[in-house]
Amino acid sequence: MGLNAYLRNAWYVAAWSTEVTRGLLERTVLEQSIVLYRKENGEVAAIGNACPHRFAPLHLGKLVGDTIQCGYHGLRFDSSGACVHNPHAGGMIPPKMKVPQYTLVERHGMIWLWFGDADKADPASIPDFSCHLDPDLAFVGGVIEMKANYELITDNLLDLAHGEFVHEGLLSSPAITNSKLETIQKGTTIWSNRWMPDGEALPAHAMLWEHFTPGKNCDQWAYMRWDAPAHMLLDVGITGLNRPRTEGAWVYGTDILTPKDAHNTYYFWGITRAYKTKDPAAGELWRQVIKGAFEGQDQVIIEAQQRMLGNRSLEEANAVMFASDVAAQRARKLLASLIDKGIVPDPQNPDLREQRRASEVTSSPITPAV
């Protein structure tokens, strides 16, 4: 499969909700330049960014009510992409003067765009990231641009054992090495799960959990959920031996990848924590950890991988796999088959609130019912 074959029948995140304001935001998704803004009634609009007149990018213009006025000759386009005003003599508007409108849904604090067949644009195929907006939890997030194909980043996330090497001193522990990785698939959702009972705390966990006692073993877990094309939610945390998860430090890690093009990716990351939810410093600490770990370490190695690969895919370069690659390879194959057949993903969307109710009595995460 070539690097720039994309799954069209899928929802892609173009922005965090908070990024879309009464300004003009440009994002390039699946090689298409798009401009996003919020209408006066708060709804989000997303239209093609290339003015059909002379190709000035519309995001260099300005909002006039709910229309974008092109910064070059002042044509105005509404949120459907239609040209609705020509300020010049006569004011005639040729029928072809329009840009594409993108189907979108604002959900889970994110703007999701649809690039596929119009009749298949069902928001039910958006994976569940409702934790972002859960009033009982606290959220921090951001977006990083990486110069690498998005599937190389998926590989990274579906095998967290790289932590021991890439994030040595932060994510290394015999608790990881001694635990087993479980790969589960249901519908088009894949889990890559690691349950680490009665083990030594990972240094990052020890740092984040205020009740951590040096020398005492803990229960820890890292459950990664993947949905096509590259939408991941990690359920990760630490607590006392056999203690409720809510007594520990527990977060959802959001990792949603949106291909800008075959060699560039937006990485939407989020941390939704179930502890110290009223303490902004706990969120700020996570922001620093992410900056250090993702930008300082993963990004360096992933972009270096891409440079070594050049225009080859992993397959074309004859990469040699081993056991740890099971989840990543399963995701790659599933995605390739969805692309091939044009099938819309069918995420399982297990109930996150139910997980959290159960967590009040046990440390063990709920294994998805398969």
Next chain:
Amino acid sequence: MGLNAYLRNAWYVAAWSTEVTRGLLERTVLEQSIVLYRKENGEVAAIGNACPHRFAPLHLGKLVGDTIQCGYHGLRFDSSGACVHNPHAGGMIPPKMKVPQYTLVERHGMIWLWFGDADKADPASIPDFSCHLDPDLAFVGGVIEMKANYELITDNLLDLAHGEFVHEGLLSSPAITNSKLETIQKGTTIWSNRWMPDGEALPAHAMLWEHFTPGKNCDQWAYMRWDAPAHMLLDVGITGLNRPRTEGAWVYGTDILTPKDAHNTYYFWGITRAYKTKDPAAGELWRQVIKGAFEGQDQVIIEAQQRMLGNRSLEEANAVMFASDVAAQRARKLLASLIDKGIVPDPQNPDLREQRRASEVTSSPITPAV
């Protein structure tokens, strides 16, 4: 027409006269690297910049009398491009050791190069920019490099109505919106004219004209003359209602575009003013206006257009035109047909001094007699 089809049978400006000195000036015109210098008698020479020996660029060498000594092995080339000295043992010079000589004319304070058929190199086909050197007027000028195809810049200049959007606050006024754009063609010269009698002053005009009285209507005009391939002269100004133009603030704006290659252009700009001709501050003010308007605004949008277009021409990208594009489209079509047929442009060269004599009694500019 591909982006890098050029009109070869035409004169192109390579430099302002003042830029060509006893140093070595490199310019790339129509994808050819050229070195220009002034001989001891003051004449200008222009020869190929690639030393035929090992392709060191000659402009890294130095002048020895009227020859360029290559900075690598010291071969010397005269203004005809011939190698006239080999400092090495024997001193033999192979007959092929020569670079092209470019036919040139120094006229109107500029160096014009000819790239076409030798027998058609008639300076009569150089458009009239004699205002630059008119002792009754005062000139400032410069050159800007833009990362865009030259025709995108021509489009910009042949429809000054973009001023209301790109230069909002500087060039916006109901006087523009209420006036009519007149497009006239004679021979291969095209005018795009806007006569704006009895209207509100453009902010830029109000700023530049010392006798401007807030609240009082004025007569204003903007007459753009285009000659192929991309040589424009704007006659623009403001004066009192029905008052002689010489009482107002009146300038010629020079806009000459020379393609470096399909994606890069030298923009030779000049302002020749008919007011405050003894006041250098008036020239300096223009330099600031041009810097702010051309570099700060037009250049940003034109280079963004080029990035959106990539390697496509406007036609290939299916640009949608409207009424304001009449002059720009006429110029594009005329140029394409000249390129196609190899025809030398035939500029009308109307007498600029006659215009200025008439201006002593009326505000209205002379419409070219057609």
Next chain:
Amino acid sequence: MGLNAYLRNAWYVAAWSTEVTRGLLERTVLEQSIVLYRKENGEVAAIGNACPHRFAPLHLGKLVGDTIQCGYHGLRFDSSGACVHNPHAGGMIPPKMKVPQYTLVERHGMIWLWFGDADKADPASIPDFSCHLDPDLAFVGGVIEMKANYELITDNLLDLAHGEFVHEGLLSSPAITNSKLETIQKGTTIWSNRWMPDGEALPAHAMLWEHFTPGKNCDQWAYMRWDAPAHMLLDVGITGLNRPRTEGAWVYGTDILTPKDAHNTYYFWGITRAYKTKDPAAGELWRQVIKGAFEGQDQVIIEAQQRMLGNRSLEEANAVMFASDVAAQRARKLLASLIDKGIVPDPQNPDLREQRRASEVTSSPITPAV
């Protein structure tokens, strides 16, 4: 011959011995990314830099004993390129999990890699640079990366007469102009020699030789030895008229070029001096001269040449040669023929110590016996 046709059956320098330590050094040679390190017993290892698992560059990992641990998932590779440790569950290692091992020799203070047929990898075809390690001499050296094809740099070195123009004031003298350039070939070794008896000192020589007396003529010499593909040793110096060379200032200049790819070259330079061998300041002065002359002057002009040539070779660009190019052209033709026929170079390796013994009685360098 295309720009990226390389002589595969030859030794290439990848690094100075001192650059290869217990760290990981990346070098790209003949378009192959290679990682070099020193084993615990002091031997040098060189293996392919692309981890076969997911193409993280191994040089971003770390040494564990004599193995490289990949910085991504921790696979370990030994100096033969074999994967010898998988830290993940099961620890199974697929047989294909290996990287190429490069045949190498550490000689003359440099690491030489072999890229050709295994049965032809005979260290006897490494040219003699034993001066680097001669205890009676003193050495300084370094490596410069140039954005130019290596043959353009060979051209530069095989015609030192460019010094008069590129290094005016440093290397210009009538002693050069009045002397004759002698080109000698024996086997696949070519000499480009200039013997300059009884002449004015080059400014650089005057500066470096403490016994130089202004106004007094000297004997000077510059004997360049070339071996394919681009391994050069210059024997250059100044002494009194008919005085032993050991009384003067005499150095060997090492110029070894290793193609990174068709447009980028490692330039390994060295200066091994036969005077003031105990004075580090004399070495430091040379380091400054090299920095000023190579980086400040040659590099500027050679990289400009490459830009003028673009993707063309000198031949494709129809370069015009003259008498001074004899040695450079002979080297180019010989190299092209070796590449064409896949022949291993056969360097003459004249005895450098013998030269130095003779130098104790005469200023004249030994002409290679041909």
